[in-house]
Amino acid sequence: MRFLSRSSGLLAITATLALPIIAENVHAQSNAPPSVAPAPRIKLTAEQEYIIREIIFEDSNIQKQNSAPDSIDDVVPDDVKLYPMPADVIQKVPQVRSLTFFVKDDEVILVRSSDRHIADVIKKKASD
Numbered sequence: 001m002r003f004l005s006r007s008s009g010l011l012a013i014t015a016t017l018a019l020p021i022i023a024e025n026v027h028a029q030s031n032a033p034p035s036v037a038p039a040p041r042i043k044l045t046a047e048q049e050y051i052i053r054e055i056i057f058e059d060s061n062i063q064k065q066n067s068a069p070d071s072i073d074d075v076v077p078d079d080v081k082l083y084p085m086p087a088d089v090i091q092k093v094p095q096v097r098s099l100t101f102f103v104k105d106d107e108v109i110l111v112r113s114s115d116r117h118i119a120d121v122i123k124k125k126a127s128d
Contacts, residue, residue, distance in 0.1 A: 044093070050125075075115075109122075
C-alpha cells in the first residue's frame with residue numbers, strides 16, 4: 001500500500017509540474033498562423049497547352065513581360081499587365097476560364113485572378 005501512495009504522490013507532483021509546460025505549448029500553437037497549402041496546379045494535356053499557346057501567340061497586341069516572375073505559386077506584381085483568357089481558349093479549354101495570363105519570352109504564364117499567383121507555366125515544346 002505504501003508503494004501505491006508514493007507513486008500517486010509522485011504522479012501528482014509530475015502532473016503539477018508538467019501542466020504549465022503543456023499550457024504554454026498549447027498557447028504558442030494557437031498563435032501560429034494557419035498553414036495554407038498552395039492551390040493545386042492546373043492539369044492540362046499537351047494538346048490543351050498547344051491550343052492555348054497557338055491562340056495567345058496569334059494575338060500581336062499582347063506585350064511580353066520580360067522581368068515578371070515565372071515560377072508556379074509566385075505572386076505577380078501589380079505592374080505586370082494581365083490579360084483575360086481569349087474566348088477561343090475558354091471554348092476549347094474551359095478549365096482555364098477563371099485565369100488570366102501574361103507572356104514572358106516564349107512562355108504563357110497562367111495566373112489565378114483571385115490572388116495573382118501563378119497557376120501554371122506553358123513552355124514552348126520542341127515540336128512547337
